[in-house]
Amino acid sequence: MSDAISASAATPAPTDFIRDLVARHVAEQRYAKIVTRFPPEPNGYLHIGHAKSICLNFGIARENAGQCNLRMDDTNPAKEEVEYVESIIADVQWLIAGWADHCLGFKPKGATPTAVTTNGRPDHYLAPVAPGANSEPFSASSYFDQLYAYAVELIKRGKAYVCDLSPADTDKYRGAPDRPGKDSPFRNRSVAENLDLFTRMKAGEFPEGARSLRSKIDMASPNMWLRDQLLYRIRHTAHHHTGDQWCLYPLYDYAHCLSDYLEGITHSICTLEFTDHRPLYDWVLESLGLPRPLPHQYEFAKLNLGYTIVSKRRLLQLVNEKVVAGWDDPRMPTLSGLRRRGVPASALRRFVTGVGVTKFDSLTDVAVFEHAIREELNTGAQRRLAVLRPVRLVLTNLAPGETIECRATNDPQSEAPSTRVLALTREVFIESEDFAEVPPPKFFRLKPGGEVRLKYACIIKCDEVVKDAAGRLVELRGTADLTTRSGQPNSDRKVKGTIHWVSATQCVEAEVRLYDRLFIVPEPAAEEDFLKVVNPRSLEVLTAKLESSLVTACPGELYQFERLGYFTPDAKDSAAGPPPAGAPRLVFNRTITLKDAWAK
Numbered sequence: 001m002s003d004a005i006s007a008s009a010a011t012p013a014p015t016d017f018i019r020d021l022v023a024r025h026v027a028e029q030r031y032a033k034i035v036t037r038f039p040p041e042p043n044g045y046l047h048i049g050h051a052k053s054i055c056l057n058f059g060i061a062r063e064n065a066g067q068c069n070l071r072m073d074d075t076n077p078a079k080e081e082v083e084y085v086e087s088i089i090a091d092v093q094w095l096i097a098g099w100a101d102h103c104l105g106f107k108p109k110g111a112t113p114t115a116v117t118t119n120g121r122p123d124h125y126l127a128p129v130a131p132g133a134n135s136e137p138f139s140a141s142s143y144f145d146q147l148y149a150y151a152v153e154l155i156k157r158g159k160a161y162v163c164d165l166s167p168a169d170t171d172k173y174r175g176a177p178d179r180p181g182k183d184s185p186f187r188n189r190s191v192a193e194n195l196d197l198f199t200r201m202k203a204g205e206f207p208e209g210a211r212s213l214r215s216k217i218d219m220a221s222p223n224m225w226l227r228d229q230l231l232y233r234i235r236h237t238a239h240h241h242t243g244d245q246w247c248l249y250p251l252y253d254y255a256h257c258l259s260d261y262l263e264g265i266t267h268s269i270c271t272l273e274f275t276d277h278r279p280l281y282d283w284v285l286e287s288l289g290l291p292r293p294l295p296h297q298y299e300f301a302k303l304n305l306g307y308t309i310v311s312k313r314r315l316l317q318l319v320n321e322k323v324v325a326g327w328d329d330p331r332m333p334t335l336s337g338l339r340r341r342g343v344p345a346s347a348l349r350r351f352v353t354g355v356g357v358t359k360f361d362s363l364t365d366v367a368v369f370e371h372a373i374r375e376e377l378n379t380g381a382q383r384r385l386a387v388l389r390p391v392r393l394v395l396t397n398l399a400p401g402e403t404i405e406c407r408a409t410n411d412p413q414s415e416a417p418s419t420r421v422l423a424l425t426r427e428v429f430i431e432s433e434d435f436a437e438v439p440p441p442k443f444f445r446l447k448p449g450g451e452v453r454l455k456y457a458c459i460i461k462c463d464e465v466v467k468d469a470a471g472r473l474v475e476l477r478g479t480a481d482l483t484t485r486s487g488q489p490n491s492d493r494k495v496k497g498t499i500h501w502v503s504a505t506q507c508v509e510a511e512v513r514l515y516d517r518l519f520i521v522p523e524p525a526a527e528e529d530f531l532k533v534v535n536p537r538s539l540e541v542l543t544a545k546l547e548s549s550l551v552t553a554c555p556g557e558l559y560q561f562e563r564l565g566y567f568t569p570d571a572k573d574s575a576a577g578p579p580p581a582g583a584p585r586l587v588f589n590r591t592i593t594l595k596d597a598w599a600k
């Protein structure tokens with residue numbers, strides 16, 4: 001699966017309102033360099049919605065010779081795990097490696113960051129750093145010391161205070177959008193008392209929930225986020241990155257804007273639900289009187305896809321409740337699930353870029369995604385023959401052990417197609433749905449007494465239907481007209497149907513997994529209980545017969561099984577390469593069906 005893409009004149013860079021704005025800033029020379037970031041919280045695996053954000057942020061950086069940082073937004077130790085950090089790195093590298101990797105925001109592991117100082121303190125990560133094999137992403141948790149120092153500064157400036165209200169009372173005092181809140185009784189503590197309490201919060205003197213650090217803004221603001229939003233809370237929980245070092249953790253609204261500032265981000269691009277947070281984002285930065293240019297937040301609409309859930313919390317529920325086999329189940333809209341299913345990274349990029357960037361929430365038809373996948377696969381995938389639901393057909397005019405070599409095309413789309421040899425033998429398998437004992441009208445496939453062409457081989461005739469005592473089909477018997485093979489006198493004799501087949505004696509058996517949409521309604525997220533609209537038939541497992549060349553198929557390779565769709569060996573369960581001894585376990589996933597099945 002080669003999916004490197006390059007910017008060329010044939011593929012103009014996308015345009016949208018954010019790119020237009022960045023272009024204006026570039027024209028005005030407002031910044032020395034455009035710096036963006038992709039800031040996932042490592043509390044789950046990345047999904048297709050994140051792909052949109054990754055391509056937007058890395059895309060803008062690349063188009064403007066800038067830099068995009070991958071940053072773990074890891075301020076909540078209770079929900080975050082190393083497994084998620086690792087999966088995020090792998091997924092981002094898979095999605096955009098070879099495309100925007102020159103500006104991947106990695107810092108060399110263990111290296112001393114460039115010593116730039118702000119307010120006399122080291123200010124890390126301002127210089128672009130080259131990605132290396134031994135590297136780690138940026139993370140909010142590596143700024144905890146600096147963030148703490150900024151909080152002390154806010155207290156000194158009278159812009160933050162330690163509050164002893166319980167979480168429930170804090171909520172009550174906040175009021176409601178149509179009703180002003182009430183000042184906390186702790187709001188007017190002296191700077192000295194606040195500093196003392198905040199130091200002791202850090203030292204672990206107080207239990208969880210006993211105290212918090214709050215911004216001092218306006219309890220009557222129409223914007224709820226400005227009603228003295230919490231900046232720090234006490235959590236006696238170890239962190240996957242900082243271990244036991246902290247029991248005081250910053251909240252998103254405080255950590256995010258300052259992490260952006262520390263990294264020299266110019267454009268902090270996020271989704272619409274953060275629009276109301278923007279005044280708080282600006283307030284924190286402006287309250288500190290910081291010397292360098294401040295980052296600005298811009299919002300765009302999330303990607304929502306039909307028949308799909310794009311929420312880590314809900315995807316986690318699918319995993320925990322074992323609706324799917326894991327985060328990388330090929331039915332999941334996670335990047336790891338899509339990769340395992342065989343969706344090329346280039347198809348994902350094509351899709352998320354093609355749907356555009358807007359300010360309006362909408363639901364993208366899943367057919368648009370499927371179209372992008374087929375477009376990518378059609379040119380890349382080699383053709384093979386496979387039979388999913390086999391019926392045996394005995395060609396009685398061929399001798400047992402006789403082999404007739406037939407040439408099959410691997411890549412009909414290519415300018416110089418290559419071929420391989422298929423063995424036509426006395427016994428073959430055909431697809432059970434290509435035979436009908438009582439054919440419906442306009443059925444052009446095989447029927448008793450009827451003829452059909454076996455693709456790449458010859459025309460065959462069905463002479464006899466063999467059944468068991470219970471009336472079940474056992475096998476078909478027929479004859480091959482070898483004069484209709486390519487290069488033979490009757491090669492252009494026409495019959496209405498052409499079907500696929502494999503030799504019964506020279507084939508390999510494989511488990512084949514067919515997938516359908518995971519949900520039965522277009523908007524599962526709008527349901528009261530999305531678990532109630534899970535598609536009970538989203539996975540079908542078959543034992544199929546494949547042409548023998550597929551025994552060496554490896555994960556990462558993609559094939560078109562003619563008339564059946566695109567398939568890839570399963571990266572977890574399929575044995576790669578030829579068997580050391582005995583039969584290998586071959587497992588194939590169907591990535592997607594073909595748009596039009598031919599000869600039907």
Ligand code: ATP
Nearest residue numbers: 039040041049050052053270271302303310311312
């Ligand atoms: P989820 O709701 O799935 O948990 P999130 O926004 O909480 O998503 P984050 O890890 O915070 O997940 O997301 C990282 C970045 O990806 C954020 O900037 C967020 O705005 C963006 N993002 C998340 N979901 C989507 C989506 N569906 N479409 C586009 N961008 C998204």
Ligand code: MG
Nearest residue numbers: 040041073252
């Ligand atoms: Mg989030």
